[in-house]
Amino acid sequence: MxxxxxxxxxxxxxxxxxxxxxxxxxxxxxxxxxxxxxxxxxxxxxxxxxxxxxxxxxxxxxxxxxxxxxxxxxxxxxxxxxxxxxxxxxxxxxxxxxxxxxxxxxxxxxxxxxxxxxxxxxxxxxxxxxxxxxxxxxxxxxxxxxxxxxxxxxxxxxxxxxxxxxxxxxxxxxxxxxxxxxxxxxxxxxxxxxxxxxxxxxGNLRQRIVNIFGKNYNDKIIPIEEETDLVKISGFVGKPEFSKKTRGEQLFFVNNRFVKSGYLHHAVMMAFEDLLPKENFPFYAIYMDIDASKIDVNVHPTKQEIKFEDEKLIYQFIKVAVRHALGQFTITPMLDFDPSSNIDNSLKSNASRYADDISNERYQSETITYKSGSSNYKSSNENLKNWQSLYENLTPNQDFFSVESPNFEDDKSITLQSNIEEDNENISTGKNGFNKHHKEPYQIHNCYIVSPIKSGYMLIDQQFAHERILYERFLSILGSNAMGTQKQLFPKKISLNAADAEVLRYIIDEIMELGIEIQEAENNHFIIHGLPAEQKDGIDEQALIEGLVEQYRFNLDMDLSLKDSFAKSMAKSASIKRGKTLSIKEMNALIDQLFACEIPYKSPGGHHCFITYDLEDLKKQFLNN
The missing domain is CATH 3.30.565.10 (Histidine kinase-like ATPase, C-terminal domain)
Incomplete structure (x- = not known):
């Protein structure tokens, strides 16, 4: 051979x-x-x-x-x-x-x-x-x-x-x-x-960070400076209130070499603990100077992976250094540690930067000039019939008791579109605040909606549900090029860092299709002359554009179309957030619209919009005990 x-x-x-x-x-x-x-x-x-x-x-x-x-x-x-x-x-x-x-x-x-x-x-x-x-x-x-x-x-x-x-x-x-x-x-x-x-x-590190990420980072970052016999730790971490939903601004450097380490990232996240809104990531640029004999950089050809002689000790040093920096500058936000409450106050304050709620005006008729084409966004009556079958033969004896939502003025509430005639019947309340009719939905900690169905009950995440509703609506409007623009009385000038400005230049035509009238100025500045008619007044234009750019960059790796990416971003930006109190009328409207969607089960990000619980399973939980 x-x-x-x-x-x-x-x-x-x-x-x-x-x-x-x-x-x-x-x-x-x-x-x-x-x-x-x-x-x-x-x-x-x-x-x-x-x-x-x-x-x-x-x-x-x-x-x-x-x-x-x-x-x-x-x-x-x-x-x-x-x-x-x-x-x-x-x-x-x-x-x-x-x-x-x-x-x-x-x-x-x-x-x-x-x-x-x-x-x-x-x-x-x-x-x-x-x-x-x-x-x-x-x-x-x-x-x-x-x-x-x-x-x-x-x-x-x-x-x-x-x-x-x-x-x-x-x-x-x-x-x-x-x-x-x-x-x-x-x-x-x-x-x-x-x-x-x-x-x-x-220049120095702070100047470099500001020159790369933007002038607004000068007030967002906190210095770190710790030194032991084993390692010297320096750099900056971002304040919790400026954290983001997407990764990309988390940087470790060992002996001036950028490295990737999920283990050390976990140390930083543990240092922040409850200071961050859920699923948010802080900015950090952390530098470690360590004896070269104590590490091994010859792990991978890209040299971005590294091994430490005593990784657990480095983990503790990082965690303590970040905690010390955060504590030294007393930036801990007001948190609700009441075990009976699930509301994350820091999340609510962060969400206020975006279009957190849907006001009555958003769905009122306005005289708006639309681009060519018309929206064919329609609620499916057939879908409504399907989900309404869940409620058939539902008698008061099969319902769950519900607590009436707190009173608040109608003009401050959220009015959601609905193709179902809403029940305006007054709700009578029993001695202990329980609803005698047992048919209305109610909120848990202003985050989730409980709705009785014939087989048991349904738990709805109000934010994910509304994201699904808005996502399908925006996607339909973008598909027909029918997004309207409402002119700004006073144009707003915004500033972006160089990287975000470069991305925005590439997608500016698609941004315009969203109903955002934007013009490039000098030195990475942009002027906004108009906003989508769907957005409420008083929106933070800077946050809206940064959110669109951030969402686009995040979705690039998933090869999503521009329209799909923008529809996701707009839906996320404009949806109601957890912590928002809804009236019974609004909860019913939200449920109506959710089950009029083509895919009501999942949010655009892949999260469950609702979960159903069987009454028999619930009974077994009590009987077994």
Whole structure:
């Protein structure tokens, strides 16, 4: 039998290695930026075209390379960072494996220009698919310029898996921000398609955070500073009231290297404990300076995973440091620790930044000019008949007692649309506040609605239910391009950070289709001239736009359509929130509309809108005891 095992060529081996090191354009950006940092650069400039599909270029003023080193840097496992195996346990540089440039050169067209400061001339090398096309002397400033063109040009299967330019650009922004935050003493700039996105002067960490995330972060962050014999912890955490529903602003750095650690993230979340609204995430940029011999960064080719010699001790240090910072600045919000209450006051206050409720005016007839097309959003009478069957043959003896909702003025209540004639019968109340008719729904802690049905009872999450109602309504309106715009008497000017402004520029046409009339101004400012007719007066325009951008960025990874993404975001923003008191009339209307939806069972985010409980099962719970 003939021999079947062959030694792969260097070109094929490099392409295989590139599968781990170079996963997308952002991977190239990370490797090139870290090389520039290791070269002692004080000025690093990143140029991107088409989200990295066409061009990724990094220009620095670092130490540069000799002609021989310029050629050697593209060889596999060629590096200036380590010489012995023992060096692996004392690494302070960002790169050390000697794989990145060889892997990049295997799947792209690369041009390198480099020159040391003492030299009169530099070196130009052009490589395509690991094969050198050109090597010659050139005139170039001191430092190094790497140009990576047409990534995966020779691996069509990999190139086809690249996402759209906006998606890839979002990942590039993430990597750029991480390297820039790890090195606030270095000047960084980022250009995308001839537009400067970031211009970050060298400074301290607070200045770098503000320059990246926006001026409003200056008042949102709290410093951390703790030191032990094992580790020095520094950085900033965000105040709980400025937490967000989506991840992305949680950053750990170990010896100035960005790392991902769910274990350490859990330590931070435990430090916040009840200070955060449910399912919210705080901002943090936490830096740990630790003896390099106490950690192992050689866990994964991307070097974003790390192992600690004593991980449990680091966990406790992080937890205590964050708690100390939060306590020192006395930012603990007023919390209701009454065990009989389920209302999260911090959630209610945070929700007020958005359109928390639906006012009477929202569903009143208005004279509004709509775009071409008309909404075909209709409640399904057939759906209503189906769910109404749950209530057939329901007698007072089968009902559950209900507590009447607290009294409040009608003009402050929420009026929900309903295609079912509402029962205006007065509710008589018994001696202990129990409803004698036993047919009306009622609220638990102003969060959930209990509604009797013939087989038992139904528990409805009022926020998720209303999100489903609004989601289907907005999706229908967007599908028919019928969202109306109500002009603002006084246009509102808002400011976004560079990353959010870049996303907004890409989706601004779709934003306009939502009924938001918005115009770009200078320096990442935007002017809002009109809002959707569905939104209530007094809405926080800044929060609305930030919410849309945040939701869009979050949904990119799930490949949702723009309309679907915006419908989800608008529904989440405009829905009633937990903690909102509803009248019986409003609860009935909410139930009517929920079961008129095409999919009443789940919220747009996949949560249950309601749960049914069988009366027989409930009886067994008592009889068994």
């Amino acid at each position: 003939a021999d079947v095992i062959n030694l792969l060529s260097d070109a094929i081996a490099n392409q295989i290695a590139a599968g781990e090191v170079v996963q997308r354009p952002a991977s190239v950006v990370k490797e090139l930026l870290e090389n520039s940092v290791d070269a002692g650069s004080t000025d690093i400039r990143l140029y991107i075209k088409d989200g990295g599909h066409s061009l990724i270029q990094v220009v620095d003023n670092g130490c540069g390379m000799t002609e021989t080193d310029a050629r050697m840097c593209f060889e596999r496992h060629a590096t200036s960072k380590i010489r012995t195996a023992d060096d692996l346990f004392h690494i302070r540089t960002m790169g050390f494996r000697g794989e990145a440039l060889a892997s990049i050169a295997a799947v792209a067209q690369v041009e390198l220009k480099t020159r040391r400061n003492p030299d009169d001339t530099g070196t130009l090398i052009a490589i395509e698919g690991s094969k050198i096309q050109t090597q010659e002397i050139c005139s170039t400033p001191p430092g190094t310029s790497f140009s990576v063109k047409n990534l995966f040009y020779n691996v069509p299967a990999r190139r086809n898996f690249l996402k759209s330019p906006p998606v890839e650009m979002r990942h590039i922004l993430d990597e750029f921000q991480r390297v820039a935050l790890a090195n606030p003493d270095i000047f960084f700039s980022l250009h995308h398609n001839q537009t400067e996105i970031y211009h970050l002067p060298a």
